[in-house]
Amino acid sequence: MAAFGGTPPAGGEEEPDGVRSALSGLTTRGRSFLAAGIAAAVCAYVLGQQDLLRVGLLLAVLPLACVGVLYRTRHRVAGTRWLGPARVPVGSEARVHLRIDNVSRLPTGLLMLQDRVPYVLGPRPRFVLDRIEPSGRREVSYRVRAELRGHYPLGPLQLRLSDPFGMCELTRGFSTRDTLTVVPRVEPLPPVRLAGEAAGYGDGRSRSLALAGEDDVIPRGYRHGDDLRRVHWRSTARYGELMVRREEQPQRAHCTVLLDTRATAHRGAGPDSGFEWAVSAAASAAIHLLERGYAVRLLTDTGGTVPGGDPASGSAGPALETADTAGMLLDALAVVGHSQGTGLAPAYDVLRTGGAGLLVAFFGELDEEQAALAARMRRRSGAAVAFVLDHPAWSQGGPAGAGQRTEERLRVLREAGWTALAVGPGVPLAHLWRQAGAGGSRPDNGPAAAAARTGVWS
Known part of the structure; x- marks a missing residue:
């Protein structure tokens, strides 16, 4: 919940250019009345018609009087917004609740309420609120939906005050904004034991x-x-x-989830691109391992880690650590983008100084040099699983493992002790995760993979 600037006066405080801004709020009807009144007054002066002069003065004074009354009215309203929830996965809806409180002793007139939202969340919501009695309130809500990850600002909230004749409208805004976080979609994974994993498999265990x-x-x-x-x-x-x-002293098994974000290693863009699959898969693996008792950190090719600190400590924190870490990981993955790096050397340096434990990597396209460097990451890791995007398959829409170059990179990783799998479009991560638990010596393009891609199992 966020309060919009406390309780700012919807009528507005008087400023040096306040009258000018009030006059700029004249509606088309108000401007028409003012123009007609001035024209009638000029004609009355030229023709010497006193009655026409009275009519012209009436037409001109009416919109000006509405401006003065609306400008001098000291309505005080407070706006509150809260999100439910404030963090949603891609493709899910969030509901935004707005509440307007009249904290003045006078009833308000007709209020037009508008909230600013990014265009990717949909059109700007607009509401018309009837008269709000003193100490009264009105509540409205609207839904937003995003198909892309990111942080989206909501607000500021704007109110439009109108006089009963529709001659003038004044806009008053609040300053506070809220942020909707759209995180990658998390896919449930089966509880399998990955090949080469040490005994204990992530259970929080104690070492005396x-x-x-x-x-x-x-x-x-x-x-x-x-x-x-x-x-x-x-x-x-x-x-x-x-x-x-x-x-x-309690000790937890720890895991590193490595995400390759190099722009040169990924092709295509949009929700169905291979990079978005890798981001969603990294989020799914991290949350799954957190739920199984691991101390998880996220590592990118740039060497940045989330959360920070010593990744090899393995110490168990308070009970809220898992939830806090999950939130930090999802927030980081919500805004992760392509890096301008060309190699995996920064990530290798981080793993070389503190890379013991389970390593789960999501690689983009690997050349011969980067494949050899990725193979050396396995040295200090108890177990290492690599998911390598098969770019020929993503480009052509074919099955995984269609590219001979991808098979060569997988062979290099497997010879170094990795459990390496090629990833093609349409294959659920849960199927690949289960295959990694079975050893994953070669990509599965048989009936099981086809059933996984189509979502039909026998």
Whole structure:
């Protein structure tokens, strides 16, 4: 929920150019009345007709009086917007709720409400609100839908005040904006064990640095703030200083999800492009592994990581860590775009200094040099799974594995110990994930893959 500038006066505060802006709010009807009044007054002066002069003055004064009344009216209204939800996947709808409160002692007139939204979310919503009584409120809502990832600003909210005769309209806006985050679509994945994965498979497990027994305990020196109930008195008597027992420290298996964002490695654009598939697949894999107990970080070819910090610590955080990390990963993937880099060296440097654990990579097109570099990333990883976009298949709409060049790159990765799979258009990630759990020695273009592409299983 966000408040739009507190409770700004919808009638507007008087400014040096306030009268000029009020006169610019004359409607077509108001301008017509003013022009007719001036013309009638001029004709009355030329012809010497007093009655026509009275009519001209009436026509000219009426719109000016409406401007003055509307400009001097001190209505105070407050606007509130909230999103439900504020983070939605691609192709899903979000509902935006607006509430207008009249916080003044006077009733408002007819209000026209308009909210600014990016054109990719649809047309600008407009509402007409009837008279709002003092301390009253009106609530309206509209829906937005986006087919592309990103952050979309909503607002500012604008109100149009109109007089009963329709002679003048004044626009007053609020300053606060909200942001709708459209994240990649997350596909549920089957709970398979990936080839080469270490025992324990992501379960949050504990590693005891020292047992709490009396004989085999490994104590450490007392530090300010330690609980006195952890004092180990036998060791204290032995060493002549306060010693405390070490506690069990929880350890989590960790995983790195590598996303290749190089512009030179991807072709095409739009929701059905291979790059968008890779972004959605990276989000699906990261969320799936988080739910299974992994400490997950996202790594791109530029060397940037989300979340930051030491990826190899493996320590378990508070209970909210998984939800917070998932939100951070999805927010980062919502705005990720093509990088201008030409190689995977920055990502390799990051993995070389802290790359132990499971590695899941989503590569674009690999040349011979980058394939060799990607193969060396496997050295410190307990298990490594690579999904390589088969660009000939994406370009021609054919099955995965159609390009001989892609097969050569897969062979290089497999010889280095990767579980490497070619990715063609239309194949669900869940099918590829299940195939990776079975070993994934070669791309599957048989009946199972065809059924996965069409969504029909026997």
